[in-house]
Amino acid sequence: MSAQQPAQTAALQEAPVKAPASGSPRAPLLELRDIRKIFGARPDWLERLGQRLGWLQPAATVQALDGVSLSIAHGEVVGLVGESGCGKSTLGRIAVGLHAPSSGKRLWRGTDLDALSDAERRRVGLGIQMIFQDPYASLNPRLRVRDLLAEAPRVHGLIDRPSETDYVAALLRQVGLDPAMAGRFPHQFSGGQRARVGIARALAVKPEFLVCDEAVAALDVSVQAQVLNLFMRLREELGLTYLFISHDLGVVRHLSDRVAIMYLGRIVESAPSAEIFSRPAHPYTQGLLAEAPTLKVEKKRFLAIQGELPSPLAPPPGCHFHPRCPYAFERCRFEVPNLAEIAPGHVSACHLNSA
Amino acid sequence: MSETSPRPAASPADSEVERPLRRVVRAYAESRVALFGLALLLAIVLAALLAPWLAPQNPYDLMQLDMLDGRLPPGSASGDGQLTYLLGTDEQGRDMLSAILYGLRISVGVGVVATLLALAIGMALGLAAGYFGGRFDAVLMRIADIQLSFPSILVAMILLALFGQGIDKIVIALVAAQWAYYARTTRSAALVEGRKEYIEAARLLGLSTARILFRHLLPNCLPPLIVVAALQVAAAIALEATLSFLGLGLPVTEPSLGLLIANGFQYLYSGRYWISVFPGVALLLLILAINLVADQLRDVLNPRLQSQ
Numbered sequence: 001m002s003a004q005q006p007a008q009t010a011a012l013q014e015a016p017v018k019a020p021a022s023g024s025p026r027a028p029l030l031e032l033r034d035i036r037k038i039f040g041a042r043p044d045w046l047e048r049l050g051q052r053l054g055w056l057q058p059a060a061t062v063q064a065l066d067g068v069s070l071s072i073a074h075g076e077v078v079g080l081v082g083e084s085g086c087g088k089s090t091l092g093r094i095a096v097g098l099h100a101p102s103s104g105k106r107l108w109r110g111t112d113l114d115a116l117s118d119a120e121r122r123r124v125g126l127g128i129q130m131i132f133q134d135p136y137a138s139l140n141p142r143l144r145v146r147d148l149l150a151e152a153p154r155v156h157g158l159i160d161r162p163s164e165t166d167y168v169a170a171l172l173r174q175v176g177l178d179p180a181m182a183g184r185f186p187h188q189f190s191g192g193q194r195a196r197v198g199i200a201r202a203l204a205v206k207p208e209f210l211v212c213d214e215a216v217a218a219l220d221v222s223v224q225a226q227v228l229n230l231f232m233r234l235r236e237e238l239g240l241t242y243l244f245i246s247h248d249l250g251v252v253r254h255l256s257d258r259v260a261i262m263y264l265g266r267i268v269e270s271a272p273s274a275e276i277f278s279r280p281a282h283p284y285t286q287g288l289l290a291e292a293p294t295l296k297v298e299k300k301r302f303l304a305i306q307g308e309l310p311s312p313l314a315p316p317p318g319c320h321f322h323p324r325c326p327y328a329f330e331r332c333r334f335e336v337p338n339l340a341e342i343a344p345g346h347v348s349a350c351h352l353n354s355a
Numbered sequence: 356m357s358e359t360s361p362r363p364a365a366s367p368a369d370s371e372v373e374r375p376l377r378r379v380v381r382a383y384a385e386s387r388v389a390l391f392g393l394a395l396l397l398a399i400v401l402a403a404l405l406a407p408w409l410a411p412q413n414p415y416d417l418m419q420l421d422m423l424d425g426r427l428p429p430g431s432a433s434g435d436g437q438l439t440y441l442l443g444t445d446e447q448g449r450d451m452l453s454a455i456l457y458g459l460r461i462s463v464g465v466g467v468v469a470t471l472l473a474l475a476i477g478m479a480l481g482l483a484a485g486y487f488g489g490r491f492d493a494v495l496m497r498i499a500d501i502q503l504s505f506p507s508i509l510v511a512m513i514l515l516a517l518f519g520q521g522i523d524k525i526v527i528a529l530v531a532a533q534w535a536y537y538a539r540t541t542r543s544a545a546l547v548e549g550r551k552e553y554i555e556a557a558r559l560l561g562l563s564t565a566r567i568l569f570r571h572l573l574p575n576c577l578p579p580l581i582v583v584a585a586l587q588v589a590a591a592i593a594l595e596a597t598l599s600f601l602g603l604g605l606p607v608t609e610p611s612l613g614l615l616i617a618n619g620f621q622y623l624y625s626g627r628y629w630i631s632v633f634p635g636v637a638l639l640l641l642i643l644a645i646n647l648v649a650d651q652l653r654d655v656l657n658p659r660l661q662s663q
Contacts, residue, residue: 044490098555122561130559138552142574151570152560198556205560 027110028071029241030095030128030209035104037065037090062312064090065101066265070243072209077235077242079256079273081249081288083309087265092213092245096130097121126156129202133214135194139186145172145197146182149204156205171200174237176230192223199230203238211243216251228254249292253277258345261285264312264320267339271346281348283325319351327352382655392647399641403459410453411438415609424448426622429629443629445618451629454615455637461611462641465522466592469529473591474584476530477537482568482576484538485545496542499535507532507590508597515603525604529591540583544576578656585649589642596638612638 039062050056064087072078082088093099094106097113106113108124116124132138139148149168153159159167169179175196186194195215202210212231216224228251234240246252252259253273260270261284269282280286287305307324310316316323322332331351339347340354383389402409412419423434429443429451442451484492502510511528518524548554549572557567598604599613600620610618612634619630 093555096559098558125559126561128559130556132552132556134552138556140553140557140571140575152562155560155562155566201556201560 027107029074029076029109030243031069031071031105031107031110032091032095033069033105033107035065035068035091035094035101035106036063037087037094037099038063038102060313063265063315064312065094066315067104068262068265068267070095070260070267070270072241072243074208075235075239075241076258077244077256079252079259080243080245080262081247081252081259082262084247085264085309085312086262087312088245088247088262089213091262092130092211092243095243096128096211097125098130126152126205127208129205129207129210131195131199131202131210131212131215133217135191135198135218136186138198139194139201141186143185144182145184145186148186148197148201149182152201153204158205167204171204174203174234175200176226190223191219192227195219195223195227196230199227199234203234207240209241209243211245213245214247215244217246217248224251231255249277249288261288264310264315266320266349268321268350269346269348270339271343271348275343275346279343279346281342281346281353282321282350283327283352284321285348287324319349379655383651386651386654389647389651392644392651395640396644396648399459399637399644400463402456403463406453406456406460410450410456412450412453414449414454414457417608421448426627426630428627442633443627445615445630446622451615451633454610455612455634458610458612458615458634459637459641461522461605461609462592462595462613462638465525465529465595465611466588469526469533469591469595470584470588472526473530473533473587474537474580477534477539478541478573478580480534481538481541482545482573485542486549486568486572492542495538499538502535503539507594511594511598512601512603515598520604520606522605525595525598528598529594532594533587533591536583536587537580540579541576544579545572548572548575582649582653582656585645585652589645589649592638592645593642 040059047056047059068087068091070078070080070091080088080091090099094101097106108128113121113124143151146164146168149171150159150164153167154161154164165182168182172179172182177193177196177200181189181193186197189197195218215231216227219227231242231244232255235242242255244252244255256273258270259273259276260267261276261282262268263284269276269280269285271279271281276285277289280289284305291305305324306326310320310323316333318334319325319328319332319337322328325332329351335351337349337351337353339349341347342353383393407413414420421434424431424440424444425446425448427433427440427444427448429441431440431443432438433440438450440450440452442455444450445454480495484495510532514528514531515524518527554567554571557571562571595604595611596613596616599611600617602614602617605611605614607614607618615634616631616638619627619632619634622630
């Protein structure tokens with residue numbers, strides 16, 4: 001496996017770890033441009049008629065993503081952090097192509113994925129795989145591991161029948177499982193082993209880009225560390241690029257080159273990992289960091305972020321964070337702050353930056 | 356658990372343990388009543404299949420019937436002394452045992468064929484409705500709702516009144532009366548399973564829609580379908596018997612169980628119970644056996660019990 005991708009491993013070493021949003025000589029591996037996603041929209045003709053006649057209320061819509069742009073360079077590991085319901089999983093599913101955005105563009109190495117033909121998109125799509133959160137629901141319970149791993153490569157002609165056993169064995173070894181387990185069903189594995197099978201299944205089609213959606217959240221802490229180490233090892237062996245979605249700052253810190261913080265459908269801050277943990281600029285990021293558990297043996301009072309995440313059905317006007325922000329002032333209530341660079345590679349969307 | 360060998364060397368048997376099918380068989384065998392039901396069902400089906408060799412007489416061959424032997428009580432000898440009518444004869448001199456064996460053959464055959472057809476149709480429609488959703492789903496489910504709001508006997512009677520008699524017409528009527536159960540069951544299972552992450556993973560792996568539907572989605576929707584199908588076989592057999600009893604089903608020359616019961620019905624008050632009662636008992640045993648098996652299958656395939 002690893003011998004087949006020397007070019008990528010070499011690219012990893014020269015890849016800029018901290019790629020600025022623009023100015024890179026080569027196009028980013030995956031770029032999401034001004035993505036919006038609205039759920040529950042688009043009434044059909046009958047509903048439109050009913051609404052026009054005043055019999056029906058317009059259906060409630062959720063703006064899950066409100067103009068999100070994110071670009072990920074080759075070899076980079078980007079952490080995407082936010083509370084439940086902030087839209088980070090939706091962004092991940094749009095990144096891999098499971099959801100279609102309501103508007104906005106998806107560019108793979110600079111080419112618009114929506115402009116490709118279906119066959120081309122399917123081929124390119126193999127390069128983008130996802131590691132799922134639930135190690136139980138993400139494996140088909142009726143298939144043996146051998147079939148789980150070999151099905152897609154067989155369908156796409158990556159392997160032939162005779163080489164299948166070797167291919168599956170190599171994949172299992174790569175994720176730290178015993179190749180003798182190829183004949184088992186998913187329910188015969190522990191949670192951590194299933195997570196590894198899920199990773200092996202994604203690797204089976206030789207992807208370049210992995211979106212990990214809370215990939216370790218369902219695992220025990222000790223197993224989490226092992227799986228995170230596996231991700232790091234695979235990154236070095238295969239030159240993989242990751243979008244690592246998590247609500248857990250500790251997990252992201254361990255792994256990421258760059259971290260993007262999401263709040264209610266918008267990215268509010270993005271910076272190199274070290275920078276965001278040492279000098280968080282956005283009040284929300286500061287609040288998140290203050291909440292993160294530490295080993296310090298002092299009495300801690302939890303008060304950093306007040307209140308609940310507002311309903312995405314009726315997001316507050318202006319800066320979405322202003323009802324909970326300790327520094328909010330008049331302007332925050334009606335004007336949406338734009339992402340602005342406050343240090344090289346460090347962008348933040350807060351009116352305080354320009355105040 | 357280290358990175359390379361997560362488990363101490365597994366014994367060869369360990370990699371074979373607990374295939375889903377084996378688990379189902381073991382769990383099924385835990386109930387004696389269910390095993391009895393299965394044995395009874397197998398015996399009845401076997402008797403029905405082997406009817407031409409088991410039956411003392413071919414009840415459909417009018418040449419073999421002797422009107423003079425009509426309405427003899429159980430245990431009587433035939434007029435020519437060659438046969439003993441163990442279960443008596445009907446008014447045409449037909450040996451009841453033979454008629455019941457042949458009738459079972461028709462009942463089981465019609466029930467199974469109609470169920471398989473309805474299952475195939477309902478499953479395909481329900482799977483598509485659950486996976487694709489949208490307007491197709493809405494229209495299909497409203498049709499199913501409307502049909503299920505009529506008693507299935509009424510639907511079948513209307514169709515038979517339109518088509519006329521015959522075994523193929525009966526099958527069509529049964530399929531039309533029952534496809535909706537399978538469509539609904541499959542759809543609800545497909546809705547649950549289709550939202551699981553393994554379906555998303557299959558889509559990301561670039562597998563074709565047909566492959567996702569039939570290799571990934573359908574096998575995981577089967578357990579509730581098996582239970583419904585098992586119960587509906589009994590319902591189909593009962594429905595066929597009812598239709599035949601009402602004279603809407605099969606021709607009089609090839610009586611199924613329902614028609615045999617109907618034929619003997621008029622003699623019940625004159626003490627000739629055997630013409631109606633024995634076919635009735637056969638029908639009862641058949642449906643009882645199917646229901647015992649289906650009940651245990653439902654318990655065994657219950658997803659909430661599966662994790663144990």
